[in-house]
Amino acid sequence: MLLRALGFPRWPRALAQERKGLAGSAAMPVPVSYAVFDGPSPQPPLLxxxxxxxxxxxxASLAKTLVLQTGRKVLTVDARNHGESPHSPVMTYEAMSGDVRLLLRQLRLERCVLVGHSMGGKTAMALTLRWPELVERLVCVDISPSKTTAVTGFQDFVAAMKAVEIPQGVPRSTARRLAEEQLRPTVQDPTVRQFLLTNLVYLEDRYVWRVNLDAVSQHLKDLMDFPAFQTHYSGPALFLGGAKSPYISSDDYPEIERLFPEAEIQYVPDAGHWVHADQPRPFVDAICSFLERTPT
Known part of the structure; x- marks a missing residue:
């Protein structure tokens, strides 16, 4: 059986707009899935x-730690075409930032602290530059507003995932092993393979990928790039990179400064692109310290 992407529900109003040929900035927002880790503080939550x-x-585990250390409520969100959120043919930063804005409105949250990693960081930047009144502070983890060129193998990852075949009736452990074996020639880093395999789920007597591989493939250029903003955000911003990662380099500093003039740039020692997974304690400490600083 050829492994396919999971067909999550698609929302009629969003599809109607998209079928009229509207671009990403005009796409209707979708109601994304989220989890809440409650805290007693009345301060704006972390998202x-x-x-x-x-x-x-x-x-999830970092959210629990941050609730204990800051007292703030923490929300974690599935982007469209990921996790338990709806699938949509449009996947741009204009569209995804609109999804988060819709969520904030649904939850009646006036402001939040946005923390975004990689694609999530660019989504957070887009939302912040479009609706700065919604953002108390911004944290971008190992990503900049420049075009992403550090990794070029995503299209190969998508193709390898689409090509995976798993027989029906096998147990989950066997399915995972078979999928990993078939991904190995293309995805040689074992950490990356394990990360991709978190998308393997069992649904209706078959194994599927819950991430919308077609949408990712069609919008990879949009996801590697970033919209051309002429506005700027004057609030507190932290760009937190991994010291062993190339995703935030000195070449990116001028664009960071242009769009986020109050930004700080820090690097976590001994961390690669997944800063929060490689060095969770320093990652949490950096966020807590940033939250405690009084804006200039």
């Missing part, structure tokens, strides 16, 4: 946005 091929589960 975590994951990266490409990720899900809200990526930040």
């Amino acid at each position: 975590f946005l994951h990266g490409l091929f990720g899900s809200k589960a990526n930040f």
